[in-house]
Amino acid sequence: MRLTNKKAIVTGGAGGIGRASSLALAAEGASVAVVDLNIEAAEGVAAEIREAGGVALAVAADVSDEQDIERVVATVLAEFGGVDVVFNNAGIIRRTTAVETTVEEWDRVFGVNVRSIFLMCKHVVPVMESAGGGSIINTGSGWGLKGGGRALSYCASKGAVVNMTRALAIDHGPAGIRVNSVNPGDVNTGMLRDEARQLAQDTSSFLAEAADRPLRRMGEPEEVAQAVVWLASDESSYVTGSAMVVDGGGIA
Numbered sequence: 001m002r003l004t005n006k007k008a009i010v011t012g013g014a015g016g017i018g019r020a021s022s023l024a025l026a027a028e029g030a031s032v033a034v035v036d037l038n039i040e041a042a043e044g045v046a047a048e049i050r051e052a053g054g055v056a057l058a059v060a061a062d063v064s065d066e067q068d069i070e071r072v073v074a075t076v077l078a079e080f081g082g083v084d085v086v087f088n089n090a091g092i093i094r095r096t097t098a099v100e101t102t103v104e105e106w107d108r109v110f111g112v113n114v115r116s117i118f119l120m121c122k123h124v125v126p127v128m129e130s131a132g133g134g135s136i137i138n139t140g141s142g143w144g145l146k147g148g149g150r151a152l153s154y155c156a157s158k159g160a161v162v163n164m165t166r167a168l169a170i171d172h173g174p175a176g177i178r179v180n181s182v183n184p185g186d187v188n189t190g191m192l193r194d195e196a197r198q199l200a201q202d203t204s205s206f207l208a209e210a211a212d213r214p215l216r217r218m219g220e221p222e223e224v225a226q227a228v229v230w231l232a233s234d235e236s237s238y239v240t241g242s243a244m245v246v247d248g249g250g251i252a
């Protein structure tokens with residue numbers, strides 16, 4: 001197993017990519033704190049991990065809130081005794097143009113997608129520094145690299161995730177902390193169905209459009225999870241500041 005004795009935090013751990021990644025990290029031996037606004041679903045993921053023989057804990061938190069982040073880190077330290085891996089994955093999307101977006105929606109998207117990563121790093125980097133290192137993985141998006149239609153706040157926030165990942169890698173590399181982003185294309189999760197609803201589009205035609213890429217299908221959450229496991233593990237020991245793309249070829 002590639003993550004024996006590692007302690008991991010996964011935000012948005014109850015959702016599609018977060019759940020698959022929590023299960024995959026645990027299957028490689030990591031103890032996993034499943035963090036989500038939706039505590040019932042997070043408890044469900046933690047129970048799945050335990051049923052498979054792993055170690056897990058569910059923590060309710062709004063990742064945009066500093067007190068919640070401080071409580072998450074304190075809880076994980078108390079329960080697991082350290083933090084080696086953080087997957088900053090919680091995210092939301094609003095399918096609106098500049099004209100359609102309210103200031104409140106803009107701030108909420110940035111709070112959940114960007115401020116959350118700043119806050120988690122603010123409180124977890126000192127823990128990793130004192131332990132001699134760690135691996136932080138942030139979920140960007142293909143749309144953070146190339147842009148996309150009618151999702152201005154989301155594209156801006158994911159562009160910020162990609163570049164803050166590079167800045168974090170520069171700042172904390174000397175302490176042995178690696179920071180990378182994983183950038184999915186369209187992945188078969190609740191978020192895609194939420195987008196179809198927001199755009200008032202038929203779900204099956206929306207999903208069919210999402211599959212229009214060289215590999216001729218959407219991604220599955222488990223395929224993103226394998227990239228997360230690799231970035232979390234020592235197999236990626238010389239990789240930091242990178243923007244890994246997992247998109248079926250959609251971005252090229």
Ligand SMILES: NC(=O)c1ccc[n+]([C@@H]2O[C@H](COP(=O)([O-])OP(=O)(O)OC[C@H]3O[C@@H](n4cnc5c(N)ncnc54)[C@H](O)[C@@H]3O)[C@@H](O)[C@H]2O)c1
Nearest residue numbers: 012014015016017036037062063090091141186187189191
């Ligand atoms: N699904 C895709 O096609 C796709 C593509 C590119 C990037 N992404 C990114 O992947 C990440 C995971 O998305 P997903 O597709 O699994 O979506 P999802 O909606 O299935 O999961 C998102 C999870 O985040 C949680 N969450 C939302 N706001 C939160 C908050 N304030 N605090 C704590 N938890 C919160 C939700 O409860 C949910 O469990 C997101 O950052 C998303 O932007 C997804």
